[in-house]
Amino acid sequence: MKLTRKERERIARRELIIDAAENLIDRLGIDNITMDTIATEAEVGKGTLYLHFKSKKSIYLAISERGSRLLNHAFGKALLKELPGLKLIEELGRTYLKFVQENPVYFTVFNYYESLINDDDLAQSELAQRCEESAREAMTYIVRALQIGMQDGSINNKYDPHELGIVIWGASRGVIHMAFHKQKKHHMKILDDVNFSLQSLVSNFIELIGTGMANDQRSKNN
Amino acid sequence: MKLTRKERERIARRELIIDAAENLIDRLGIDNITMDTIATEAEVGKGTLYLHFKSKKSIYLAISERGSRLLNHAFGKALLKELPGLKLIEELGRTYLKFVQENPVYFTVFNYYESLINDDDLAQSELAQRCEESAREAMTYIVRALQIGMQDGSINNKYDPHELGIVIWGASRGVIHMAFHKQKKHHMKILDDVNFSLQSLVSNFIELIGTGMANDQRSKNN
DNA sequence: TTATAGTTTTGACTGTCGGTCATTAATTGA
DNA sequence: TCAATTAATGACCGACAGTCAAAACTATAA
Structure with a gap:
């Protein structure tokens, strides 16, 4: 039209x-x-x-929506690669990191998201609905990768893929959030002792959860 | 005196x-x-x-400091248990979860912490220094548990304990943050499809990273 | 007890900012 | 060319963080 x-x-x-x-x-x-x-x-x-825009918060929400669309686009592309599920999860992790590094503004606004949708009026808006839908879509990419991995045997199928997806999504956000702020030189004295790059932390994180969810036949009993 | x-x-x-x-x-x-x-x-x-108090933010910072002290106290007690390092980490995870459930206010304020210390004046204050010190202390508890685990062989020593500590700390915050908000019935349509409890998500998370950092001799090569 | 000096508490006031709306400007269509 | 409709504007309003001159309180001395 x-x-x-x-x-x-x-x-x-x-x-x-x-x-x-x-x-x-x-x-x-x-x-x-x-x-x-x-x-x-x-x-x-x-x-x-x-x-x-209805309000200042609504502008931030619009930025957030734009960011989500970009991120989902990147996730979509990452999922196209011909890789075992476990590798796809790692790929999504790296994609997320890259996105945050290249688009710090969106990450900043994402961290505001909660206070935005705590506004009851705004939460009802069509814009907020689209944001929720985007978040759901991002989740779906992760769950798909997990399902693929459980199918091809690279990921341990003792977990529920939806539940595991939420855990991975939350944990990734947390790790990147922390590392991101160090990079921005915002405070975070905790991180001063140790001088690790955002990259390094995320790699370690990916390895950690990668090992955790890998389908190592020999360690089925724990 | x-x-x-x-x-x-x-x-x-x-x-x-x-x-x-x-x-x-x-x-x-x-x-x-x-x-x-x-x-x-x-x-x-x-x-x-x-x-x-110098400002409104400074009051929030004071609440944050009080919360950190309580959390550190709980962490300290958890570390006294006679357990292998890997179990200590799990114990810290459960302690953190319990703390958040029993003291949602502190968790709410913790999530404000960034915007608080982005305030340059406030960041210089003695109060902010004490908060940073508390955060460092919490980190130290985790690192200690990791070191214990690497000593007693329950945790894979291929990671740097400080770096792994940051990863675990960030990831835990992320998972609990996400689950917490679901519980509060704040938005989060992503989580509506799936009905997992805070407990359940955290258990899965603990199992996931527990497996990831465990010292499984047979899987040294990856 | 009263006078006085010092200290603490207060809430009326100020500047700033998100949000509104009467007015003005631009566009359309006859 | 001239209404009529629509879009854009910025002076204005209320709310709130933060200030400060004045009031209330306390301690000490005569």
Whole structure:
């Protein structure tokens, strides 16, 4: 279906606002942004922001949605590779790491996600629904890889793939979250003692859970 | 050294304010709290809050510090058990889970920690230093357990205990964070399909990384 | 007990920011 | 060319974190 010029312009304007907000978050940090600065950066009046977004949180949510789409796209591509399931999981891990390194802004906003959808109004919005759907899709990629691995014998099938998927997803986020902040030189004295790179931590993590879920016939009894 | 009555009263008053803030966070959620409500709850004038704390964030940081102390205390007790290192790690995991379930407020505030110490002024404060020190201490408990496990042979010593410690710490936070929010019925449609309890997810996680770091002689070559 | 100096507490006030809406500008269609 | 409709704007509002001059309280001395 063809969009009218007006509809196209409207969408373009909306994207422009999201771009502006992303840039500002990148430059100033997510806690130092005001609606006025976003409006200035996007070269529109403040009121215009509210023609496209219900609230400031809603702009962040839109950024989050955009990020999720990108991540899912990358996940989709990773899953196309002809690899045993266990390797696919590792591939997804590396994909996630790469995404975070290349798109720190999205990762920053993802970490805000909770406070966003704690807003009851916003949680009901169509935008929030799309975000939830994206998250579900990302989960599905992981579960698929696990199922493939259980099929081809590379992953131990004593786990429920859905449950294991959640565990892996949560754990990955946690590890990358911690390592990411070290990289950003935000605080984290814990990590000062030890000087490991984001890469190194994630590799170790992947190896750790890779070993944990591998289907080692000999260790079926534990 | 003995404290004067004044000093004792000052400390008590400070604790009272922290108590009030904790209660409010529990009842209203951390995003719905104002300095005025904290003042009312603590039965002091708003200005008094600022005699004890530099800012609102600083109150949250104080709550965070109190939580860290409690958690470290629990970790310390867990480490006293006479168990092989691998079991100690599992014990720490369960301890952490129990802590989060019994003290959701602290967990909520922990998740705010980043935005707190992104505040440059606050990051320099003595309070922030104590928080960092607490985090380091928690890390140390994990590393100790790992070292014990590598000594007694229950944990594979191919990992660097410090690096592995960070991975485990980050991953645990991630898993519990995700599961915790499901429990709170906050959003998280991803988790609706599957109905796993916090307990169940954490058990799976512990088993997963437990297997991953176990010293299975036969699988030294991977 | 009262006067005085010092200390603590307070809440009215200020600046900032998210969000609104009456007004203005632009676009459309006749 | 001129309404009529739609889009954009920024002055304004309420809420809230943080401040500070004044009030209340305490301790000490006469």
